[in-house]
Each structure stands twice: as structure tokens, then as C-alpha cells.
Amino acid sequence: MIRLSHVSKSYGDEVVVDDASLSVEPGEVVAIIGPSGVGKTTLLRMLALFLRPDEGTVELDGTSVWEADEDTRLELRRRVGMVFQEASLFDASVARNVEYGLRIRRGWDDRLRDGLRSILGSNGTPEAVEGALDVVGLDDKLGQEADSLSGGEAQRVSFARALAYDPTYLLLDEPTSDLDPRNTGLIEEAISEARDRGLGVVVATHDMHQAERIADRVGVLLGDGFTEVGPTETIFEDPSDERTRKFISGELVY
Numbered sequence: 001m002i003r004l005s006h007v008s009k010s011y012g013d014e015v016v017v018d019d020a021s022l023s024v025e026p027g028e029v030v031a032i033i034g035p036s037g038v039g040k041t042t043l044l045r046m047l048a049l050f051l052r053p054d055e056g057t058v059e060l061d062g063t064s065v066w067e068a069d070e071d072t073r074l075e076l077r078r079r080v081g082m083v084f085q086e087a088s089l090f091d092a093s094v095a096r097n098v099e100y101g102l103r104i105r106r107g108w109d110d111r112l113r114d115g116l117r118s119i120l121g122s123n124g125t126p127e128a129v130e131g132a133l134d135v136v137g138l139d140d141k142l143g144q145e146a147d148s149l150s151g152g153e154a155q156r157v158s159f160a161r162a163l164a165y166d167p168t169y170l171l172l173d174e175p176t177s178d179l180d181p182r183n184t185g186l187i188e189e190a191i192s193e194a195r196d197r198g199l200g201v202v203v204a205t206h207d208m209h210q211a212e213r214i215a216d217r218v219g220v221l222l223g224d225g226f227t228e229v230g231p232t233e234t235i236f237e238d239p240s241d242e243r244t245r246k247f248i249s250g251e252l253v254y
């Protein structure tokens, strides 16, 4: 489990996150919803162990991350994959971009360099790469150059690269904000597939309908903290916080 307990973060005088608590377990999808600029990315960066909170604690699988030594923290960070809002692919084929997910995993770089036949599929691409591309529906684009992909396809390749890395936890920052309904649907299916494979997935999104479709639990981020974190059905049908209710019903517009 990744657990943020009572975390706060300010940039200069601006308090972005104040006393927020959230956890994610393997095998569940948690959505963080809230308007633009409210601190969703900041929270994801804390969950990814990139950003140290000013106050509060971050635990990963029982270890208090910022009290651990640097080597332990690096080891823990390997369990977390992140897909950023903008797909940033290299000037190379789709397969090479996804293979990078394997290369940054300990041990895989050597295995790839040695060209171990056991990890290669029939066309010479590692099976883990083919498998990850299959999840996002792009297994037929292995050899295509990344710069010739549509925006939606590029975002799906970024997702596949994170899956190939084989993390325990996967964090997605607005994964479909610029995508059409078809690509959005494919990413949402890939999120469900990741959960079914046992990953703990956190999705930051300003699209509350998306949260309702894909999440098991939802954290509503308004102002500088969560107004409410709970099961998706409770948040959408019977929220206990008045601000949550107004946000969900559209009365509270930011």
C-alpha cells in the first residue's frame, strides 16, 4: 500500500496541499478529482516518492519513505510507475519506446543486451513489450516511428511503457485530457486491465464522469485538501460533505 498521512506542501507562501490523507492498495483504482490547479499533480508526485511533503508521512508497503536511507528509497521508487500528462516519447520506434520501460528495470538491461531468446517473441521483440502494447491495443504498431503517431496513440504508448516497467503501483496524471472518446475508452480499458493484473492505480482527472466509470474509490480535492475520500458510489450518490455534493452536482464551479 502507498499511504499519504496528513501531508502538506507549500510553494513559497502558497499552500497547495494541506493535511491530506490518501492510500492506494494493489488491485484497486483510486481517482483524485478536482478542478485545474488544485494540487492533483503535486499529490501524485508525493505518491510517486518524487516530492517530499513539508509535513506528514508517506509509507510504501510499510516503510516510511522519507525516514528511510537513499538506497531504500530508490528501491521503493522502483515499485511505482508514472504516466505524465504529456506523452514524451523518444525519436524511435514504438517497440523501442516501450522497451525502455524494461531497460530501466533492474536486470532487464543485461538480458536485453544479451538478446536472450527466452524473452523474445516471434518477431524478435521482447514478449513483455508485445504484451504491454496488446493491453493498449497497439500491438500492430510495433515498428512504427513514434513521431508518426496520433496524440491518442502516443499517450497509449506512454501507458504501455509504464506497464512494461512492471510496477506494483501506477500513477496517471490526466491520462485522457486531450483525447477523443475512442482513445479515452481504450485508456480506460487499459486501466481496468492493470487493476485486474493486481496493480494499484491512481488517476488524477478533472473529469468526474471518468472517475465514476473507472474508480473503486474517489478523493475529492477542493481548496487545499480532500473534502472527502470514499467508495465511488458513496461520493457520487450520497456524499457526506456539502462542498463535495455541490462540486459533484455542478453547483460549485471553479
Ligand SMILES: Nc1ncnc2c1ncn2[C@@H]1O[C@H](COP(=O)(O)OP(=O)(O)OP(=O)(O)O)[C@@H](O)[C@H]1O
Pocket (backbone or CB within 6 Å): 011, 016, 035, 036, 037, 038, 039, 040, 041, 042, 043, 206
Ligand atoms: N514547482 C512548483 N513551484 C511553484 N509552484 C508550483 C510548483 N508546482 C506546482 N505549483 C503550483 O501549485 C498549484 C497546484 O499545481 P498542480 O500542478 O499540483 O495542480 P493540478 O491540480 O495538477 O493542476 P492541473 O490539473 O492544471 O494540472 C498551482 O498553483 C501551481 O502553479
